[in-house]
Structure formats: C-alpha cells, structure tokens
Amino acid sequence: MLILTLSQVTRTFGETRALANVSLEVAAGERVALLGHNGAGKSTLMKIVLGLIPADDGAIEVVGAAPGSRTARAATAYLPENVAFHPALTGLEQIGFYLRLRGESPAKARNLLDRVGLGEAGQRRIGTYSKGMRQRVGLAQALIGRPKLMVLDEPTSGLDPVSRREFYAILDELAADGTAILLSSHALTEVEARTDRIAILSRGHLVANDTLANLRRGAALPIQLQVAARPDSAEEVARRLHGRRVNGVRVDLDCTPDEKLTRLSDIAELRSLIEDVQVVPPSLEDIYEHFSRRVPQ
Amino acid sequence: MNRIAAVANTEIRIALRNRWVAIAVVMMALFSMVLSAAGSAPTGQLGVDKLSVVVASLTSLAVYLVPLMALLMAFDSIAGEVERGTLPLVLTYPVSRGEILAGKFLAHLGTLALAVAIGYGIAGAAALWSDPTAGRGIPSLFRLFWTSLLLGATFLAIAYAISALARRPGAAAGLAVGVWLVFIVLYDLGLLAAIVADGGGTFTTTVFPWLMLANPADAFRLYNLAASDAAGAASGLAGAANTIPPAQALASLWLWPAATFLAAVAAFRKVTP
Numbered sequence: 001m002l003i004l005t006l007s008q009v010t011r012t013f014g015e016t017r018a019l020a021n022v023s024l025e026v027a028a029g030e031r032v033a034l035l036g037h038n039g040a041g042k043s044t045l046m047k048i049v050l051g052l053i054p055a056d057d058g059a060i061e062v063v064g065a066a067p068g069s070r071t072a073r074a075a076t077a078y079l080p081e082n083v084a085f086h087p088a089l090t091g092l093e094q095i096g097f098y099l100r101l102r103g104e105s106p107a108k109a110r111n112l113l114d115r116v117g118l119g120e121a122g123q124r125r126i127g128t129y130s131k132g133m134r135q136r137v138g139l140a141q142a143l144i145g146r147p148k149l150m151v152l153d154e155p156t157s158g159l160d161p162v163s164r165r166e167f168y169a170i171l172d173e174l175a176a177d178g179t180a181i182l183l184s185s186h187a188l189t190e191v192e193a194r195t196d197r198i199a200i201l202s203r204g205h206l207v208a209n210d211t212l213a214n215l216r217r218g219a220a221l222p223i224q225l226q227v228a229a230r231p232d233s234a235e236e237v238a239r240r241l242h243g244r245r246v247n248g249v250r251v252d253l254d255c256t257p258d259e260k261l262t263r264l265s266d267i268a269e270l271r272s273l274i275e276d277v278q279v280v281p282p283s284l285e286d287i288y289e290h291f292s293r294r295v296p297q
Numbered sequence: 298m299n300r301i302a303a304v305a306n307t308e309i310r311i312a313l314r315n316r317w318v319a320i321a322v323v324m325m326a327l328f329s330m331v332l333s334a335a336g337s338a339p340t341g342q343l344g345v346d347k348l349s350v351v352v353a354s355l356t357s358l359a360v361y362l363v364p365l366m367a368l369l370m371a372f373d374s375i376a377g378e379v380e381r382g383t384l385p386l387v388l389t390y391p392v393s394r395g396e397i398l399a400g401k402f403l404a405h406l407g408t409l410a411l412a413v414a415i416g417y418g419i420a421g422a423a424a425l426w427s428d429p430t431a432g433r434g435i436p437s438l439f440r441l442f443w444t445s446l447l448l449g450a451t452f453l454a455i456a457y458a459i460s461a462l463a464r465r466p467g468a469a470a471g472l473a474v475g476v477w478l479v480f481i482v483l484y485d486l487g488l489l490a491a492i493v494a495d496g497g498g499t500f501t502t503t504v505f506p507w508l509m510l511a512n513p514a515d516a517f518r519l520y521n522l523a524a525s526d527a528a529g530a531a532s533g534l535a536g537a538a539n540t541i542p543p544a545q546a547l548a549s550l551w552l553w554p555a556a557t558f559l560a561a562v563a564a565f566r567k568v569t570p
Contacts, residue, residue, distance in 0.1 A: 050389045052570050070391050078389040084382035088314035089307065100303035101390040125314075141386070 001028045002061075003149050003180035004049060009058035011044055018044040020204045021058070026180045028148070031171060033191040034184040035288060036201035042184040043081065045201070046151050049182070050078055063148050074102070077147035081154045081184075083138030087127030091118055091137050094126060098141040112140040117166065131158040139167065143174075150174065152183040156190055168194045188284040200291045208291040212284075219290045221282035222254040225263060233273040241266060249275075300392045304400020305407075312370070312408050321366050321408055325416025328358055333423040348424040348434025352441050355420055356521045359445045360514050363413065364452040365477055370405050371456035372473040375565060376466045385570035394565045398457055402450070402558065409449040417442055441521055447550045448517045452476075454557035461564035484512050506541045516549035 004026040011019040019041045026032050036042045047053045048060060051068015062072035085094050091113055096106030113122045116136040126134065135158045142150055150171075156164045172194070175181055185191050188198070198215060200208040208215055229237040229249050238244065241263075243251040255263045260279070267277050282290075312318050332354045378384040387397065421438050424431045456473055463469035488508060495501050509515045523543040 047385075047570075050385075052385055052388060073389060073391040076389065078386060080382070080385050082382065083386065086307075086311055086381070086383060088311050093307070093310060097303055097307045098390065100306075101300055101387075101392050103299060138386075 003028050005061045007059045009055045011055050017204045022206045026182050028178045028180050029175050031175050031181040031195040032197045033195040034199050040201040041204040046153050075148040077142040077150045079138045079142045079152045079155050085126045090125050092122040095140055102145045116140045150179055150181045154184055188288040202292045202295050207294045219287050221286055224280040225253045226278040227251045227274055228276040229274050237273050300396050301400045304397055305403040308401050308404030318408050321412035322415050325412040326419055329416040329420040333420045346430045346433045347428035348431035351420050351424045352437045360518050363445050363449045367449045367452035368456045368473040371453045372460055372469045373466050374401050374457055375460040376463050376469040379464055380466055388570055395562050405453050413445050450554035451513045451557050454561045457561035458564045461568050481514050510549045513553040516546045520546035
C-alpha cells in the first residue's frame, strides 16, 4: 500500500529551482533514504510533504489526502533537522504536550522517553540537554501514536555511532509494524545501508531511486585490486599485470565487475611473486558521487 | 478544545518558569500599594467614598500598565518560536494556527488576570480598611477589573500580530514599544494639541468623540470614568469627553480584542515556517 506519492513535483524559490519534476513513492513498511548535498532540495521536498510549504506544480498524496490536511497531519510524524524545543520545559512536559496535541494521554511520555533512552533525564529542563539528547526527544515525539508516515530530516546528524545504531533499531521496529519512513542524509555512509531504497536528489532533480545493490550495479564503477608483491618483485608484478606501482611492494589495478574473476586468476598465476591481494569494491561515497554528479540539463 | 488547553497549559508553565507570572503580579501589587498610599489625601474633599477615588487612580494606572504588560508578555510568542526553530514541528501536528494562538491567548490572559486581580485586590482592601463607606465603590472596582482584561486582551492580540509580522524577536520588541507609545502616549497628546488648535470648533464636537472611541485605551478610560462617581477626580481628555455615551465606549472595548485577535490569526497564517 502506498503511503506517500509525489508525482512531477516542482517548486521554485525566486530564480532557483528547488525541485524539478520529482516523482517518488514510499510504501507502507518501506524505509527510503533521501540523499543529496546541502541545498539539493531534500528539506524542501520534506516541507512540501508535510504541508508546511506548497508545491508550485505536481501532485502529492499523503495517506490518500492532501499534504497538510488534518488527515495527513494526524498520520504523519516529523523530526526536523536540528530539532529545537522550549528550553524552560522538561523532557516529560514537552513530550506530554505533543501527546495532548495528538489526543493522547500525557502519562505516556515516560514510556516514550524510556524507549529513546532518556528516561532519567525526563525531569530535567531541555535547556540542559546535549544535542544528542535533544535529538532523542525529537525521536520520542515522532513515535507518538504509531504514525503511518515518518519524515526524518537528517535524523542521525548529532548522534554518536552507538546511538545511531539504536536509532536504526527503532526504525526497523516501526517499519516492521508498517510505518513508511522517509529519511534524509547528506552521506550514503550515514544511512548505513539500513534502508530499503535510496533516492538521490541533485540540484532539485531526482537522479537515482533504487536499492543500494542496483545502484552499485548501475553505477558500474571500477573495482580496485590491491596486490601486495614480495620484496623486490613489485616492478615485475606491475609490468606483467599492467598495474600501477603505489610503493615498494604494492601494485594497484582497476577492473570492471565483469573482469574481476579473470583479473584475479591473472594475479593467482603470479603466486610466487605476491604475498596477498585485496579486492576493494567502490565505496558508498564513490557510488553517491557518481549519481549526484548526474544532473539532467 | 483539548488542543487549545494543551497549548495553554504549556504556555502557563513557560510563563511561570520565565518568571512572567511573578513579575506581572509584583508589578501590579507594587503600583497599587503606592497608589493606595498616595491616594489617601483627596478623600472627603470630593464627597465620594475612598474606593471610588482609588478606582479613578487605578484607571489611570491601568491605562499605562496593562497594555505594557500584555505587549511584553506576548511580543515573543510567534517570533520567538520562529527564532528557536520550534514552529515547524508544532505546525505538522493536527492543530490549527487559530488553536495555537487561542491557547497562548488563554494562558497570557490568565496571567494578566491574576496580576490585575491581586493588584486591585490590594488597593481595594486598603481602601475598605481605612474607610468603612468604601463598600459603595466595589462595583466600580469589579468593572475596572473586567474592562482591564478587555484592554489587556486587545494588546495581547496586537502583540501576536506584531510577532507574526516581525518574524524576529528583536524587531517585534521594537514594534511593541512603538505601538505602546503611539496608542497610550502620543495619541492623546495629538488629540490634545488638535483640540487646543481647534478652539471648540467642529473637530472638538464631531470628530473628537469618534477618535476617542477608536483608541482602546481611551475607550477604557472613558467607560470607567463615566460609569464612576469619581469622574470629577479625573482630569485631562477623559473629562473633556464626557459627552460620549458609556455604551459606545463599552462597544469599542469589546470590538477591539475581537478584531485584533482575528487580525493576529490572519497574520500568523501568513508565516511560512
């Protein structure tokens, strides 16, 4: 079941086109990562989905309703980038407030804060919290009332690696319950490949929208083979494999995914001259770079 | 209704934490005590009870203080949320902008009501204690209380509109001070200058009463002094304008908060988070 549908969405700010004919769908239980540089249009897309700003053109449906309508807002949770709260309120009071806005009992605040690992700090004022703690309060309010759609703007930016892992564990639970999740990030490594699909925005254009495996295949970036030669044989290894000598013992070769096995058997024939070989697939950053450079004119 | 209550509840907590409740109460209490002490002299000479005289002095005090407190309490309401970055999140909740504003309004008006009630209560108690006949003035003290709230409500709503239009707290603060100066100080000075220049001509008899009604602070003063026995204790413009029927002043007092609140909601709707 589709929870979020954007078709041909366009939005212009003055001279700049923030979004150009963007079409994107997120189904129930699906986790979609929205990637892009700063200013690529991620936040604009999210604000349009939330109904905070209107689109100039195109159609958007959130649980079958218009974005920003009461039906859409009741079904949607949002975690803004650098989420902020009133510093004079405690974590419990702030979450209690959001619970009441969704028509739920403020007594549930304690459970929500426990779930994001903030149980003890709930009595303290948010003004005394660290950035990571505020981000957890933000996540706690997004968990209220089993949302059908979660929109998370750079949710892991202030979190340490352990917290990030805990954060994704919570998202996994939600997705398993059928929540559609759209989260943004400016680095592919940040989303830790824990999403079902990756959509890349580049200067307002959607330049990729697929699983990580398919993106990897589609990019067809060269694989690097790093050969460690025995002492004094690097020169010969480089010559016979047509590789690049990096230092006294290492020789690097590039090959396409299809050539990989052939090249490896070439290397295996030189067994007496080499000590080791490493296969380095293109990094997530390389793949992201590859797609984000593609901008349709 | 629950959502309005949720916003009001949170705003009251914030007002308590920010010491706004304490500041407002102490301010009103202090001024009332000073007035009670200073206002003990003229009794007897005017032949009215002491509380009515105190009400007349409190009226001139409230005209300055109530709008000022309302503006100070509320100028930050929307601009502050924009600056802190808390507005976008709350606007994605199933709550309308009108409901958000209504919640803030209830909390701020409640704070104002508490401060005014304590201030006037002190002044009233002091008058009753020193003059046993002062009980006659109790209805006018009560009238002063609820008209003060109408006056405060008007300036709270003006502050919300300013806050939504200015977008930045600094600009909103500047505008709030400007509004206070124009409505409370300069407006009356301008009218006085015009009357003096007119010398009892058509301006004074036809235009002037309407201009008095057009300012909520003047309407407040007119209504309270006209309805009080102690109008003789008043001076200045209000004395000059006793030709205006109190009902018209009262209508102005009710129209102002309604109109300014609607304007504030309209201004808030224009804010893009």
